[in-house]
Amino acid sequence: MLGPNRYGKAETRLVRVHRDGDTHGLVDFNVSVALSGDLAATHLTGDNSHVLPTDSMKNTVYAFAKQHGVAEPETFALLLARHFVETQDHVDSARVIVESFAWDRLGPHSFQRRGDHTRTTVVTVTRETTQVVSGVTGLVLMNTTASEFHGFVKDRYTTLPETTERILATAVDAKWRHLSDTADWDKSFQGALDAMTNAFVNTYSLSLQQTLLSMGTAVLSSRPELAEVRLALPNKHHYLVDLSPFGLANDNEVFIAGDRPYGLIEGTVTRDDVPPASAEWYL
Numbered sequence: 001m002l003g004p005n006r007y008g009k010a011e012t013r014l015v016r017v018h019r020d021g022d023t024h025g026l027v028d029f030n031v032s033v034a035l036s037g038d039l040a041a042t043h044l045t046g047d048n049s050h051v052l053p054t055d056s057m058k059n060t061v062y063a064f065a066k067q068h069g070v071a072e073p074e075t076f077a078l079l080l081a082r083h084f085v086e087t088q089d090h091v092d093s094a095r096v097i098v099e100s101f102a103w104d105r106l107g108p109h110s111f112q113r114r115g116d117h118t119r120t121t122v123v124t125v126t127r128e129t130t131q132v133v134s135g136v137t138g139l140v141l142m143n144t145t146a147s148e149f150h151g152f153v154k155d156r157y158t159t160l161p162e163t164t165e166r167i168l169a170t171a172v173d174a175k176w177r178h179l180s181d182t183a184d185w186d187k188s189f190q191g192a193l194d195a196m197t198n199a200f201v202n203t204y205s206l207s208l209q210q211t212l213l214s215m216g217t218a219v220l221s222s223r224p225e226l227a228e229v230r231l232a233l234p235n236k237h238h239y240l241v242d243l244s245p246f247g248l249a250n251d252n253e254v255f256i257a258g259d260r261p262y263g264l265i266e267g268t269v270t271r272d273d274v275p276p277a278s279a280e281w282y283l
Contacts, residue, residue, distance in 0.1 A: 002043050006095070008034035009054035012061045016070040023108045027070040030099040031077075033057045035084055037092035050090035057084075072185035073098035074132055077123035085125050093126045093279070099137075116140070119189060120175065124279035131279045134189055135175030141197065142169040142236075147205040165252055168205055169236035172196065176219060176229045177277060183225050192229075195222040208235050208265045216269025228270035230281075235263035 010032040018025035035057075041047035060080065070076050077096040084094040100119040103111040117139040124131045150162035176192055199218035205211045216229040237258035243250045 002040055004036070005039060005043065006034040006036040006093075007039070007051075007054065008032065008095075009057040009061075010034075012058045014061055014065055014070070016065045018069065026103050026111050028101040028103060028113075029070065029073060029076070030101070031061050031080070032097040033061070033080065033084070034095045034097075035088070035091045035093070036095075037088075038090040052084075052088055052091075060084075073100040073119060073121040074123065074134060074183070074185040077121050078125070078130070078132070078181060081123045081125035082130075085127060093124060095122065095124045095279070097122050117172075117193075122175070122281055124281070126279070129278035130181040131277060131281070132178040132181050132183075133175050133281045134178065134185070134192070135173075136189075136193060136196075137173045139172040139174075139193075139197075140169070140236075141172060141200050142167065143200070143205070146203075149207060167238040167255060168208065168211070169238060170200075170208065170233040171236065172215075173232040174215075174219075174229060175281065176223075177227045177281065179225055179227050179274065188223060188225055191223050192219045192226065195219045208233055208263070209267065212265055212267045213269060216267065220269060220271060227274040228268060228277075230268045231266065233265045235265065237262060 012031045012033075014027075014029040014031055016027045016029075018027070033054075035052065038050055041049070042051050060083065064076070064079060064083070068076075068079060077098050081094040081096045084091055098121040100121070102114040102117075102119065104114050106112055118137050120135040120137055122133040122135075144167055145165065147166050147168035148164045149166060150164065152160075152162070174192075174196060178188070195218040196215045199215040200211060203211050203214040212231050212233050216231055219229045220226055238255040239258060240250055240252065241254045241256055243254065
């Protein structure tokens, strides 16, 4: 029996230049669209009478970028998702995912790609509800002290020593659900980002789990427009190098940056009094 399904056009690369006078604006998006609804026939019999071609979705992204301009990723994603639900009778739900790549201005028409993180947006529009999820991925953070790890379970396979002094590093993948579909999206994003970063900096960590809760709590405490925060924090391990063969002491100064495997800490921080999500959303 056919279960839940969707289809769409993934990763449409969009660069929009706003040529307003001599000083230009630049927006760089990666847009993915997925539609679901009355689509059983195309799976069961190959009847495509309810199927909007994915090529049409791609073309819509580009046409809307020209017709409506492009500002915040949430605004553009809402515009696209509502369009597909309103114009396609057989579509019950549209999900639009946007990755936004930031560029720093170097001059009136010159820019430098910023590589420290990627802003993300997931908008889901149905005929009854709208849900906006914003987030960030690839935000690499490190504390070179103020982190310990001890008192953990030990079994016959445990070799990890306890420590009261370690590097704590992670690459944050976080998403937060908005309570409504209207907001100052840029201000909200920057506020959530600042709250997470400040919590990481100012938390004396006895575990990465403790740091995760501190980061999520800081976001909700500072951003009343948000309902919940989901975080995935890979533990980017740093191992002390044994310098004793060279007659050298290593007083927590020289490390190997581990690649994989790595610990992965995931968790959700939510308000007690908010309605549940109207659509699935994942990290």
